[in-house]
Amino acid sequence: MEYLYLMILTCLLVLAIAYFVNNKRSIKPSLSFAGVNRSQNGSFTLKLSKTSGENGQTETETTAATTETVEQEGGDQTVTDAEKPLDKNVRLLSPTRMVVRRFLRSKLSIVGLVMLISLFVFCWLGPVVYNRWGEIETERGVFPDYTKEIVYDENHEVEYIQLIVKYKEINSLAAPSAEHLLGTDEQGMDVFTRLMYGGRLSLTISFLAVFLISFLGIVLGGLAGYYGGWVDNLIMRICDVLMCLPTLPLMLIIGTVLDSNGVPQDWYIYLLMGILSIFSWPGMARLVRGQILYLREQEYMVAAEAMGYSTGRKIFKHLVPNIMPQIIVSMTLSLGSMILYESTLSYLGLGVRIPYASWGTMVSIISERTDILQNNFNVWGPPGICIIIAVLGFNFIGDGLIDALDPKQRR
Amino acid sequence: MFKYILKRLGISILILLGVSIILYVLLRCMPSDFVEQKILALATNGVTVTDEFVEKMKASYGLDGTILQGYFKWLFNVFRLDFGESFISHREVLSDIFRADRIGTSFFVAAVATVFEFLIAIPLGITAATHQYSFRDYAVTVLVLIGISLPSFFFGKVLQDVFAYKLRLFSIAGMTDANLSFNNPWDEFKDYIGHMALPIFTVTLLSIGGRMRMTRTNMLEVLNADYIRTARAKGLSESKVIYKHAFRNTLIPIVTGLAGLIPSLFSGAMITEQVFKLTGIGSYALNAMTQGDIPVIMTYNMFLATLSVLGVLMSDLMYGLVDPRVKLA
Numbered sequence: 160m161e162y163l164y165l166m167i168l169t170c171l172l173v174l175a176i177a178y179f180v181n182n183k184r185s186i187k188p189s190l191s192f193a194g195v196n197r198s199q200n201g202s203f204t205l206k207l208s209k210t211s212g213e214n215g216q217t218e219t220e221t222t223a224a225t226t227e228t229v230e231q232e233g234g235d236q237t238v239t240d241a242e243k244p245l246d247k248n249v250r251l252l253s254p255t256r257m258v259v260r261r262f263l264r265s266k267l268s269i270v271g272l273v274m275l276i277s278l279f280v281f282c283w284l285g286p287v288v289y290n291r292w293g294e295i296e297t298e299r300g301v302f303p304d305y306t307k308e309i310v311y312d313e314n315h316e317v318e319y320i321q322l323i324v325k326y327k328e329i330n331s332l333a334a335p336s337a338e339h340l341l342g343t344d345e346q347g348m349d350v351f352t353r354l355m356y357g358g359r360l361s362l363t364i365s366f367l368a369v370f371l372i373s374f375l376g377i378v379l380g381g382l383a384g385y386y387g388g389w390v391d392n393l394i395m396r397i398c399d400v401l402m403c404l405p406t407l408p409l410m411l412i413i414g415t416v417l418d419s420n421g422v423p424q425d426w427y428i429y430l431l432m433g434i435l436s437i438f439s440w441p442g443m444a445r446l447v448r449g450q451i452l453y454l455r456e457q458e459y460m461v462a463a464e465a466m467g468y469s470t471g472r473k474i475f476k477h478l479v480p481n482i483m484p485q486i487i488v489s490m491t492l493s494l495g496s497m498i499l500y501e502s503t504l505s506y507l508g509l510g511v512r513i514p515y516a517s518w519g520t521m522v523s524i525i526s527e528r529t530d531i532l533q534n535n536f537n538v539w540g541p542p543g544i545c546i547i548i549a550v551l552g553f554n555f556i557g558d559g560l561i562d563a564l565d566p567k568q569r570r
Numbered sequence: 571m572f573k574y575i576l577k578r579l580g581i582s583i584l585i586l587l588g589v590s591i592i593l594y595v596l597l598r599c600m601p602s603d604f605v606e607q608k609i610l611a612l613a614t615n616g617v618t619v620t621d622e623f624v625e626k627m628k629a630s631y632g633l634d635g636t637i638l639q640g641y642f643k644w645l646f647n648v649f650r651l652d653f654g655e656s657f658i659s660h661r662e663v664l665s666d667i668f669r670a671d672r673i674g675t676s677f678f679v680a681a682v683a684t685v686f687e688f689l690i691a692i693p694l695g696i697t698a699a700t701h702q703y704s705f706r707d708y709a710v711t712v713l714v715l716i717g718i719s720l721p722s723f724f725f726g727k728v729l730q731d732v733f734a735y736k737l738r739l740f741s742i743a744g745m746t747d748a749n750l751s752f753n754n755p756w757d758e759f760k761d762y763i764g765h766m767a768l769p770i771f772t773v774t775l776l777s778i779g780g781r782m783r784m785t786r787t788n789m790l791e792v793l794n795a796d797y798i799r800t801a802r803a804k805g806l807s808e809s810k811v812i813y814k815h816a817f818r819n820t821l822i823p824i825v826t827g828l829a830g831l832i833p834s835l836f837s838g839a840m841i842t843e844q845v846f847k848l849t850g851i852g853s854y855a856l857n858a859m860t861q862g863d864i865p866v867i868m869t870y871n872m873f874l875a876t877l878s879v880l881g882v883l884m885s886d887l888m889y890g891l892v893d894p895r896v897k898l899a
Contacts, residue, residue, distance in 0.1 A: 169716075176712050267708070399581075400588035403875040407840055409596075411859045412867070416599045499721055503841060506723045507856075525727050526845075532727060533735050543724035550719035558715065 176270055258484075261563040268559025274552035278545065282358035292339075292349035294356040295514040298330040299347070335537050342537040345524065346514065354541055357516035362549065364432050365497035369490050371436040376443025377486065381474050383444065384451030391448070398441035407503070410435055414509035428510045428517070432501060446489055450482040484564035488557055495553035502546050518542040575887070582879040589875045590868070594644060597864050598637045605631055607862065631657060633864075644868065654865035658858070663869045667851060671745065676838035676850035679766060683773035684831060691778045692824065695785025699793060700812055710782070718779035726772045726845035733768060741765045743847035769846045773839050784827070785820060792819045822893050829884035833877040 252260070262268055292298070304325045309318055329347035333339055341350040383394040413434050422430055454460065455478065463477050479486075498518075504510040505519025506526065513520060521542035525532040531539065605627050613619050633640065647654065653663045667673060691714075698710045734742040741764045792798065793816055801815045802808075838852030847853070851870070858866035889896045 173709065173712050173716070176708070267711070396581075396585070396588075399585045400592070403585055403589050403878050404592065405837070405871055405874045405878075408855060408859060408867070408871055408874075409593075411856070412593075412596050412600070415859070415862070416596060419600060495719065499719075502721055503723060506721075506841075507844075519721075522721075522724055522727075526723070529735075532731050539727075543721065543728070546721050546724065547716070547719050550721075551716060554715045554719055558711070 176267070258563050262559055265559040265562055268556050268563070271552045271555025271559065274548050275556070278358060278549055278552065279362065282355050282362060285355035286352065289352065289355075292352040294353060294516055295348065296352075297347040298339075298343065298349070299328055300330065301326050301328070302330045302333075332531070332535055332538065341541055342535070344521070344538045345528070345531065348514065350521070350538055350541065353516040353521060354518075354545060357511075357518045357521055357542060358545060358549075360428070360511060360515075360517045361498055361501055361519070361546070364428060364501050365494050367429070368432040368436045368497045368501075369494050371433060372440050372443055372493065373486060373490050375436065375440035377447050377479060379440065380444035380447030381451060381479060384448035385455060385470070385474050385478070387452075394444065395448070398444055401438055401441045404438060406435070406439065406500075409438060410500075410504055411507070411509065414504065418509075424512065424515065427512075428501070428505075431504065431510065432497070435497075435500060442493075443486070443489060446485055447479075447482060450485060451478050454478055454481055484560075488560045488564060491553055491557035491560055495550040495557070498546060498549050498553070518546045522546075571890075575883075578883050578886075582883065585879055586872065586875055590645070590872055591641065593868060593871050594641045595637055597862075597867060598633075598640060600862055605633055648872075653869045656858070656866050657863045658861060658866075663865045666866070667854070667869065667873070671849055672854055673836060673838075673851050675745070675848055676843070676852060677836060679769050679773060679839065679842075679848070679850065680835045680837075682766070683770050683777065684835065686770070686774045687777050687781055688824075690774070691781035692785050694778070695782045696789055696812070696817065696820075698782070698786045699789035702790060711786075714779035714782045717775050720776060722772060722776055722839070722841045723845055725776070726768070726842055729768050729772060730845065740767050743845075745849055765846075765848075769839070769842050769848060772842050772845075781827075784823065788820045788823050789816060792816045795819075822889075825892050826885045826888040829888050830881050832881040832884065833874060836877060837874050 286294075304327045306323045306325070308321045308323060310321045311318060330343055331345045331347045333343040333347075335342045339349050339351065341354070344350055344353070379394050383391040410431065414431060417427060417430060417434075451474075460473070460477065463473050468477070501510060501517065502519030502522070505517045506523045508523065511517035511520045519542075522539050525539045605624075609619055609624060609627065635643075644654075651664075655662050656666055659666060694710050694714070698707045701707050730742060733739045741761070743765075745762075745765055798811060798816055801811045806815075836851070838850040838855070840852035840856050842848075843850040843853040844856055855866065855870040857863075858870070
């Protein structure tokens with residue numbers, strides 16, 4: 160039954176998001192006359208006014224690529240437009256503010272942002288507020304355990320349902336109640352609390368892994384793109400080799416190697432994800448290299464050369480900031496996939512291990528226990544839904560960022 | 571052209587050598603390898619294990635000597651097309667993998683899923699692109715993004731719970747029902763489909779997203795091209811503009827993407843196969859990896875690496891064939 164509710168809820172949510180996104184975001188033509196725009200007070204104007212001739216003003220429309228760098232100051236200077244010099248009439252927006260503006264205008268990315276912020280608040284502030292149970296705290300005591308059994312009388316004619324009451328020491332698989340908001344798992348640990356601690360771990364790890372990947376990718380891709388020649392060849396061949404290594408099997412092998420070398424539990428998953436990043440930087444490096452190959456032929460790089468800047472300055476001050484948009488988008492999207500990798504590894508028993516919590520570990524119980532799969536949705540459902548929310552949030556944001564960071568965007 | 575292919579093949583062989591070195595060294599780094607597990611099992615059963623016996627045992631599995639020696643021995647055998655025999659089943663690895671119920675199962679699941687993926691994703695991508703920024707576009711985008719974000723193990727288990735345990739529409743897991751005997755091939759086929767439906771659905775849903783977004787992006791790019799404006803200006807009907815002029819040009823990346831699918835067709839979906847307990851190549855490799863069965867792991871991974879190298883090469887060649895603007899050199 161819970162699935163029916165869940166499905167209806169999901170469908171409604173999808174429709175609501177699509178409706179919300181669609182409704183609030185009316186499409187304005189990318190180029191419009193000044194008169195139209197001025198009448199809609201405060202709306203985003205897409206053009207430059209230019210004074211010329213005796214007849215007051217002639218409107219010149221800028222090309223699509225530069226429209227958004229310019230914004231008109233207010234709605235009340237219709238008369239003064241002609242007298243004012245050009246630079247007083249327009250206000251320049253910094254690229255960052257432009258991006259933030261465009262990003263916030265896309266409702267899909269707002270939805271993603273809200274999803275992620277609420278997850279972060281839940282995971283980091285949650286345990287502070289709701290500290291009744293600890294992450295690995297098992298509730299002990301005496302708990303009744305009811306089992307039903309069908310018994311027959313001697314002649315096999317009458318059926319009885321016998322209720323057997325046993326007592327157990329651990330409060331395992333308790334139903335959701337005021338005491339345990341989402342019940343307990345088979346070890347008697349509070350699912351709701353573990354959800355918060357597991358989220359801390361999953362989110363932290365994915366961020367660390369993505370930063371490591373980006374660092375390696377930017378440095379190596381930058382070197383390859385900038386120097387070219389044998390450096391480029393060497394780094395790109397290493398990329399080819401690493402890209403041909405199947406990721407999941409590789410992680411399984413490395414997980415076993417780490418296991419047998421007695422890596423302490425606290426560091427195990429960090430080390431594993433660190434190694435995963437060492438094997439997954441080629442995608443980022445290729446992206447950076449391709450962009451740098453294109454950018455280093457631009458005039459401004461010739462100017463930088465003429466100024467006698469050092470190589471490091473040229474790469475990291477002049478080239479890398481120009482590819483930041485693509486890097487940020489790719490980082491956001493890989494945050495989601497890192498969460499998926501971490502949870503998959505934990506599900507296969509290679510990541511975080513019980514009693515410690517991560518979302519993947521919490522779901523992993525159902526791979527062996529079909530009774531829990533069928534009867535205790537409250538044990539494995541919430542962590543799975545949390546994984547989906549987190550990954551979806553990152554994907555929504557990444558999707559919004561692609562639009563927001565694209566300089567060719569007209570809207 | 572011929573020279574180009576030769577050069578690429580040469581590079582591919584170098585790449586594969588690199589891959590095999592990394593894999594072999596990693597595998598030999600597993601201290602608790604298959605032999606030690608076996609010896610441990612013997613020791614716990616009360617058999618006294620001498621050092622001599624251990625050495626003999628290692629030699630019989632080809633694990634004596636240094637890592638370097640082992641690697642060259644493996645490489646030499648590979649050139650003679652001898653991939654060794656599985657530590658677990660003691661059968662030839664190649665014949666063990668290329669069996670109808672191993673790679674056949676994986677291929678069946680992947681192939682059907684791919685067909686559905688294309689059939690669903692491409693029309694979705696086209697409608698999303700032609701109705702850009704409309705309600706339809708957002709609904710499709712949100713749906714496929716949800717599809718991308720699903721963890722396969724969780725989604726597979728949910729499907730199993732709903733459709734197999736609760737609704738009893740499909741079989742729970744495994745390849746066939748053990749307690750059923752079939753009178754005619756039609757019943758057998760129905761049973762087979764009943765077992766395969768859920769894995770196929772899982773794989774399809776997870777892969778639609780990427781394909782749909784790719785189609786949408788390409789379609790949008792094409793729709794902004796000058797020749798589309800010309801086609802509209804000529805007064806062609808909208809359906810002709812979209813399906814004859816725009817869609818055909820969108821096909822270029824779709825067709826070249828086909829070659830990139832080669833690895834995924836044969837590699838088997840490891841997690842999905844594990845969830846639904848299929849005996850495909852993915853779950854076979856997963857099992858081998860947890861037990862340290864070196865010949866199987868090496869063969870499986872090298873098979874995958876070869877396929878992905880070939881896939882990249884093929885898709886580059888396809889570009890040259892399909893798109894006259896691209897010249898290979």
